[in-house]
Amino acid sequence: MRATSWAVAAAIVSGAVTAQANPFFIGRYGGLREGPTDTGPFSLYWNPAGLAVPGGRIGLHVQGLMRHATYDRPAGANDVPPEFERVNAGKATASSGGVVPAITGGYGFEIADDYVLGVGAGFFIARAGVVAWDEDLAAPEEHPGAVDGPQRWAAINTSLLILSPTVGVGFAHRPTGLSVGLAPVFNVVSLSTVRARNPDRSERLFDQGGTLAEGRILLDGGEDFGVTLTAGMRWQPDDDLAFAFSWVGGREYDVRGTGYVTFGVAPETTADARIPLQVPHTFRLGADVAATDWLVVRPLAEYSNWSVMDRQVVTNVDNGEALIIIERDFQDTLAAKVRFDFVLNDRWVLQLGGGYETGATPPQTHEPGLAEGDSWHAAAGFTVDLTEQLKLTASYWWHQFHEVEVTDSIQEPSVNGTYTDRRQYLTVDLEVSL
Secondary structure (H helix, E strand, O other): OOOOHHHHHHHHHHOOOOOOOOOOEOOOOOHHHOOOOOOOOOHHHHOHHHHOOOEEEEEEEEEEEEEEEEEEEOOHHHOOOHHHHHHHOEEEEEEEEEEEEEEEEEEEEEEOOOEEEEEEEEEEEEEEEEEEOOOOOOOOOOOHHHHHOOOOOOOOEEEEEEEEEEEEEEEEEOOOOEEEEEEEEEEEEEEEEEEEEOOOOOOOOEOOOOOEOOEEEEEEEEEEEEEEEEEEEEEEEEOOEEEEEEEEOOEEEEEEEEEEEEOOOOOOEEEEEEEEEEEOOEEEEEEEEEOOOOEEEEEEEEEEOHHHOOEEEEEEOOOOOEEEEEEOOOOOEEEEEEEEEEEOOOOEEEEEEEEEEOOOOOHHHOOOOOOOOOEEEEEEEEEEEOOOOEEEEEEEEEEEEOOEEEOOOOOOOOOOEEEEEEEEEEEEEEEEEO
């Protein structure tokens, strides 16, 4: 089975990021300054209403990621016969890291005394990842597929990349402190995935005649393009208080690529293939409250309608045959976060943050692929004015997912077992005032 070309492309753009999020969400632009109240250059992503600020700005963002995940597949919970425990049960691990860049810029024009018109453009990678589970190099040679690990019936390698060039406009009415904004987002999607598969969707290794049965199905180079919108409003009645709301539009992508199918020792066949990729609408609500001269409290809330993702089926376009069926049955997610800005002096601001997020994946459809449980995070960072024109923001995040134990898997083959996941992020942002 040949390597996926889009896995290589994703590695070049996103630094071989390994993730397992909703799905593969990595957007943390501006670090702990994130959110719909942001008026920095990355307001183009969070809330284009924040573009309506006089003057010009350029923002550069770099994010480093590290992740460690495990999946322990017990034999008894998945009806694995004793003679196949060594190859169809046990613990799989995934550990790696990467670097993700982004850039944005904008300019705000003062119109008379009461209005500001802001425009902006940027390039984001808010959803991306390359999931590559560690190989079991000690696997028995008589079972060649076992080198890919006990999770191979759900995921061997998966790569997802959504490139999002964006333009936007914001408009502010100074007397009321009200601003609104709109940003079209031009999403270029690529997706590749490979899994172990048998025609009967079982995990048997040999057929009745003793011939190798385990095969592989690869969706390679899947692509689609779609335009979504980001819109928002911001209200700042005075210098000590601001409220904001933003909406990021969702979309279902029809990702089409080439399917490579091998069952046992049969020759490899190819077919035009397609898979739906549903990305939800996301709503964000935030506030900035200056509690004292030295403390700003910023609560945030977020909702995403992940219930739009019911199941994913890789389909042969020519005959409608289902090559891979993945049950999702996702549920909507909620997140509650809080940020604290401690103003140390005219140049330095210390930032702390934390939050809790519900996961989209219920236990019965959890699997070592596109899945995520409930999680919490804690973060610390700072912002410093290096010069009058140059501002640096940096932050470190620890993101811990609850351990998930699955006992009623409806995937075929079943993926009962225990899942763990933790991630770390380091974000660095430079803002240049023009």
